[in-house]
Amino acid sequence: MKLLKLLDLYCCQGGATRGYQAAGFQVTGVDIDPQPRYLDINESFHQADAVQFIYDRLTWIRETFDFIHASPPCQFDSDCQRIRSNEHPDLIEPTREALEVTGIPYVIENVSGALSKLKQPVELCGLMFGMERTYRHRYFEAGGWTLPQPHHPRHEAPQAKMGRPPQPGEFIQAVGNFSGVGLVRADWGVDWMNRDGIREAIPPAYAQHIGEQFRSHLDALRVAA
Numbered sequence: 463m464k465l466l467k468l469l470d471l472y473c474c475q476g477g478a479t480r481g482y483q484a485a486g487f488q489v490t491g492v493d494i495d496p497q498p499r500y501l502d503i504n505e506s507f508h509q510a511d512a513v514q515f516i517y518d519r520l521t522w523i524r525e526t527f528d529f530i531h532a533s534p535p536c537q538f539d540s541d542c543q544r545i546r547s548n549e550h551p552d553l554i555e556p557t558r559e560a561l562e563v564t565g566i567p568y569v570i571e572n573v574s575g576a577l578s579k580l581k582q583p584v585e586l587c588g589l590m591f592g593m594e595r596t597y598r599h600r601y602f603e604a605g606g607w608t609l610p611q612p613h614h615p616r617h618e619a620p621q622a623k624m625g626r627p628p629q630p631g632e633f634i635q636a637v638g639n640f641s642g643v644g645l646v647r648a649d650w651g652v653d654w655m656n657r658d659g660i661r662e663a664i665p666p667a668y669a670q671h672i673g674e675q676f677r678s679h680l681d682a683l684r685v686a687a
């Protein structure tokens with residue numbers, strides 16, 4: 463399997479990074495905050511503003527990376543703490559603009575509250591990957607390539623009420639000060655993460671799927687050439 467290089471913008475503790483690593487990518491993470499737990503799974507990390515990082519290192523980025531993942535923090539979704547927009551400007555649009563300048567294929571990931579800001583997003587759910595206690599819908603805009611929409615299995619089990627420990631048979635809601643960090647670690651395979659990282663993260667299985675789909679896209683291009 464050819465080693466591909468990926469830039470993970472807004473990497474946090476590395477939910478996405480872990481999934482891309484499983485799909486055979488060598489990952490470089492960027493986050494505005496120090497992320498000591500990220501360094502437990504990946505040694506290549508830059509502390510920087512993600513959009514500025516792209517413009518500052520454009521030539522190096524174009525020469526180095528095959529693919530870029532970006533998870534700008536949400537501010538519109540009911541799952542997120544509501545924060546004043548003048549303190550936390552919307553980062554989806556400036557991130558997309560910077561990604562387009564690189565010319566490198568990308569995905570932008572976000573939550574349901576940002577759906578109107580994403581172009582033709584694909585929805586992923588834990589049920590698509592055999593996860594036993596997680597729905598966690600997340601949305602992915604693909605740029606410069608096409609990400610197919612997988613079949614979405616029907617939800618049968620209820621979700622735990624927000625802030626309450628999940629009861630037997632309930633699915634986990636990893637938002638806010640949720641209970642059940644150990645359950646999430648086991649279901650997602652994120653044993654290095656704490657609660658702060660988990661509530662921000664995508665399950666690695668989602669990123670692994672995207673990485674594998676991107677590899678299939680490259681294979682199809684090669685066959686067609």
Ligand SMILES: C[S@@+](CC[C@H](N)C(=O)[O-])C[C@H]1O[C@@H](n2cnc3c(N)ncnc32)[C@H](O)[C@@H]1O
Nearest residue numbers: 472474476477478493494511512533662663664
């Ligand atoms: C939703 S989390 C990303 C989760 C990650 N994709 C995962 O799967 O674990 C968003 C991250 O963006 C970071 N962040 C916020 N503003 C940023 C900026 N301007 N530049 C870079 N990172 C930023 C936050 O520190 C946070 O770690």
